[in-house]
Amino acid sequence: MHSLAMQSLAADVLPGTLQMLILQTLSRGPLHGYAIAQQIKLTSQDELQVEEGSLYPALQRILLKGWVTAEWVQAGPKRRARVYRLTPAGRKQLAEEVSAFTRVMQATFRVIQPV
């Protein structure tokens, strides 16, 4: 039921674009999972709400594909954070996804724009 409440505040990420958003966010520098979620929210000016849990499976998939690497860094006296860093392959993938997404979005706009 909690997701209903959230939907009223912000739109969910478009299906299939979460991966692109993560890669884009990481392209500005290495971040840990929480920071990625915050960053997306911030950059989209609170318009896009990542369902935070779904971030982690997405990160695992990207990790498996070899588009990011992960390493543990100390974050405070008794805490570690896993920081993800974009690889060159990840950068290439991002470019491809962005261009494909832009193409689809532009086409979609052309269709839905009032004549």
Add this chain to the structure above:
Amino acid sequence: MEWLHQLHRRLSFLFRRDRLDHDLDEEMQFHLEMQAEENQESGMPADEARYAARRRFGNARLIRETCRDFWNFPVLEFLWQDLRYSVRALAKVRAFSTIAVVSLALGIGANTALFSLMNIMLLRALPVKNAQRLVEFVRADGSSMMTNLPYSVFAYFRQDRAVLEDVFAVYGSDAVFRAGGAAPEKVYCHLVSGSFFPALGVNALIGRTVVPEDERPGAGSRVAVLSYGFWARRFGRDPSIIGAAARVDGELFTVVGVMPREFFGVDRSESPDLWAPFAVNTTPGDQAWVLGHLKAGVSVPQARTALDPLFRHALESLSSELQKWPQRDREAFLAQKLLVNRASNGTAGLRWTYWECSNTLKILMSLTGLVLLVACANLANLVMARSVARSREIGIRLAIGAGRWRLVRQLLTENLLLSLAGGALGLLVAGWGHRLMLGFLVHTVALDFRLDYRVLGFGLALSIVTALLFGLVPALHATCADPAAVIHAEPPQRGASNIPLAKALLVTQVGLSLVLLVGAGLFARSLRNLGAVDLGLARESLLLMNVHASGDRLQQRQQFWVRLTETMWGLPGVQGAALAGDAVFGNGGWNKTIWFPRAGRPAESAQIAYDPVGPGFFATVGIPVLLGREFGEQDRENGPKVAVINQSFARRFFGNESPIGKRVGDTVGQYEIVGLVGDAKYGTVREQNEPMIFQPVSQEPVSASYVLHVRTGSEPARLAPSIVRQIRTIDRECLITDIRTLPEVIRSQLLQDRMFATLAGFFAFLALALGCIGIYGVVAYRVAHRTAEVGVRMALGAQCADVLRLIMRETVMLLLCGVLIGTPLAIAATRLLKSLLFGLEPQDPVTITGATVTLIATGVLAGFLPARRATHIDPVAALRCE
């Protein structure tokens, strides 16, 4: 390449699963704490802040599961699940699993054993250089192909430069081997051209091989290379043997090398003791097997065309020897064709003997194939019965959302598991099975028994095919039902749809079993006929041995043979002893042309089998003398020439007249017939009696070797050592080989018949047992299914007998259908056996009737046991169930 990286990452994930779980937990924990801290900063109480963070995060457990799916191989994971589930499910039904695994092990094992045998004999490449380009030269006339060529063909082919990379000649023959002070020994020797070893590219284990220089005239004493087996047996692996002198058939040889254990040459059916170069005085007419390597890129037809002129020249070069031949034979010889055969798997010998010229392997293949089919039909039935019993389980699983394919896969995994277990056990069966079959088939063959990747692959492929064969249809069948109907309706309605298929399978199984039963019956009866056939001589207590005199001079030899016979007659326990040129159940005598003078007409001639025999021969071997006398001391070398004939001879050439006193002739002179003896089998148990003529050894040129026949009072094998000792006292250097008793000889002749009878009998028994299980299963199921119906019938007054009849009618119908299909099938299939059967036809009505009756009787019995249970049904209880 990318997938490779990914695979690597996945594999590394697979092995660090715990750490990954832990990492993920820590990471998510970090996230929640950060979020909670932020919430707290914006003014929430601590508890509320943590709760809000968790709510925003979503279902952590689900996320963990999703992540794990990325790390793992879902297919493998499912397979592992399926396997574990299958093992548990199968362990619950032990009887079913045991029957399935054992019947599959026998079915797959028998087929794998046979494949392994064929692999060894026919498929495996020779372990020599460029085996794929090795060819064998064969001559062919209208009717047959022969691998023994005149040596001149080799001499001419050596001149070729166009198509052959190399060419070599081999020829095998027995020889007497003497070395050191030990008793002489018979060895099997391969004479080889100097090009033989270089062409095969094999080296000696110690010393050297035969080289081209050894062939040159004036190369000094001939060289010999020993086989590993002979070296070990005769010289105890003594390496100092190199350079030692040995005599082979009297000629001096120097041992120059020993071959590795695995080397056998180019023919797997041969295991020579030694190799030696051809003698310098080898004539063009001597025999040789000729082989060679084609040049790279040369095809077999090209080679044939290019070599044909040389082959013609080689035959024509023998013209001086051919002059002596009759005109017709000479023309036939010159008209022979050259054939070139690929020999990459070894020379054609084994292939011809066991594949092209014999049905042995084909029959074995049909037998083992049939058994596997029967086992599959049976298993399909059992699996189906089981899936009926599981229909509720399957229905529920379908209902709660299992995909149909997922279930089919699960069921197939179970079957595959059974099949692989059967296959693994089958490989063990195959391990001793092919040795067993080989022991029956070939005797003195040094074959490499190791199971290789081909056999393992065959076993695996067969297991998988088998699993699909018996498992796919039942699995599809079990999962196509509507889950709602399954759960709501009573089981019988669901099972009913399975019954036609089950019946069809059972009918097939019965039909195939009948084929096996008929085959087994035919072989058994044929073997009995062979054992009971009248040989015309006394088969028990007859000892045979080949004796080779060592003396070179004729007189020496003659004295030896006379003294030998005299000594034998004096030995205690010996009831008779005689020499013969050819042994009974040896080669069947030799052929020669006999002339019959006819009054007032030109003499007739015919090819007749003959054997020179010593005094007392017929009494010794137990062939009755019907008229006149047998040979005795009075038939001396320069006395009047005499002969003894058998009944077939007398009947064919003298009709009803008494042959005693009649005269016949051969190329040497004329003989007076002094005795008539009964017909006896002389070569094989199977042969028809043919005309035969016997002449006294004393009136023939003295031979260096004869076969000694000894009739003993007691067990012949026990007397053999003392007989051998006695012979050695007369001639220390003489060679005694092949000591055997007549029953042994006959037994080895019938080895193949016994093999077929044993294997076919065993397979038929197996098929019958499986058939019983199948019928029992189906009838038991039907009884369970019709409980209510039977209850109603009994409540309305049906008697036990009526119920029994009701149930059994179905069983009998099934059996009759099976027999109806099986009989024509059996008649068609057993035609293949015609050449192997003795004293009966493949369509032997007694056998077919016997097999049918056995099958129906056993089937009825198998159906009767569960049917009887139907008669014990309590109508009240049955109706209450409804």
